[in-house]
Amino acid sequence: MVLLALVIMPVAKELVLAAVFAGMLWPVQQRLSRRLRGRRTLAASAITVAAILLLLGPVAALVTFVVRDGVEGVQFISEAIHSDDVASLVSHLPATARDAVTEAIERVPRDLGGIMGQVDIGGAEAASTVGRALAKTGSFVFHAVLMFIALFFLLVRGDELVRWLDSVSPLRQGQTMELFVAFRRVSIAVIASASITAAVQAVAAMVGFLIARVPSPFFFTLVTFLFAFIPAIGAAVVCLFAALLLLVSGHPYMATFLAAWGLVVVGLVDNLVKPLLIRRGLEIHGAIVFFALIGGIATFGAIGLLLGPLLVAFFLAVVRIYHRDYTPGDTRLPAVPGLPRGSKPSSAES
Template identity: 55%
Template structure:
């Protein structure tokens, strides 16, 4: 018969095995669950306020937050898509009308002066070889049809995966908003840590994630304003729209706000404004692009209580290791380390020997003869200790 000690070790092994299996099953939804936990922590105050307003209906409050999250993501995408489609339609109509009225040569009048000569040569070559263009296109389509279909299939699969993960994230967010308190209480009850330590770690995570989200949105706003200044100075058409697009792309680490400035500078170059295009390119790369590496650590420093350099390397390290989600994971890992060290030092560390700390025994005065008064010794620069008077 197994002893109590052996049975306990076996049971601990079973617990660790079950935890590993749970993480294995949940691994396909890691990003969705992680983002849901981050948003649930960030929306905790809003969820509490809405629950009070709706007289304790936590489900209604959570549903409203989920709908707002969907609108916050879909509205910019829908606006950007609608603008791009309308511009493409307008451009196609312009080209077709110009070709019908003035022929292909009429398009050269709208090309900037320094590009008219190469554009004219390309147009002449196109007219000369136009007879075999359709045959060439058909040959290319037949030979590359399989690779093109594979590429399109990959894009469709990626889009479907993003949609699926988003749906899973919204479902998890709803349940975390509704049952978040019960989940934290359960984790506190089953955790092997001391009472209150698990809740303290979760509160630290919530504080860090909220700070990262707020600093990311604020940094994107600052970059959009800086880009808007550049758009107004250089005369970019529809500057407010480009500033809104800059804000949206500033939230995407793989693209960044500077990419929109580069596209706008190319637009200025194509319309015959090379000086303005160069100014906007430099402004976008130097001011708009690099401001992210300066503003975000400064804003995050206040909420995380870390040194700015630690936050800077945590953001970059998390981004390089985990991708876009590393902007949250990097600071969380560092905050977890610092919180664990702080809790260990407070609850298990050696007693402090600093004067004035609670629990520090008072210093004993030197023994003096009866009837004498003790006087502190003052050390003078000459190295001799003399009683002070």
């Protein structure tokens, strides 16, 4: 078992993600297989290719978007940092902090030309950074390929694997299937709730950015969407940061509006939509879900967003099965009014 664990550990995340997506896509696989007259391999191939295209499409659009609008957003941030209002705030800081903040501000280029100049000056460092980025990209592609290969085989023979595990499991018949059902339900609930909530928050934040006339609003909308997946930070932080930039650039009223919009509207979406969606799938108290998300991310990284609630749901499912199927019946005496439960009444009372 130890050797098996050592073999599986390097690809454990890919296998978990493949199992999650296979569980979510299994109804599609069944319907498509029926339409293709039982050709399960062909159906699994079509679904896997579609999943790859759905992954590559948004990534390509994201890269194009960042290249087009990212420089404008960075330039706005740089100009806000170098404004006179920021210098006035820095002058009131203690001497030690003032020197450190001033030095940090001076390192930020003042305009697009300065940004390009920094790129030219740091050519060697930039090349090294690009090399590291390419290495990470290659690693990401490799792990993605492993995940899609596992997804394909799970779509083709996943039902046979589940039946085999149910037959060899030490649990009673049907209990293993109950755990698999809980796995699929939790996976769908977590992914759907996180994605829908992030999208709704990004749209709400974009409305605020457009009303407040934040430069490059779509850039900040993208950042909001990404931050919405991070528990305890959330999308409202991006609105507050953009409001701070508006404030130091001389737009106090718009800054106040955007800060209020981020805290009330965007924050309210997170507090209402996500618990509503996730409770339907998990049937777990919102506080437990919150700490499961935090603990999962702290322990497993980004995939902990899924693994945290999944492990908690598995634990609760095991406890429920044990309590229902293994706990012996209540053999205690029925309660007598006025006496502790299980106590025998005296002869006078009887």
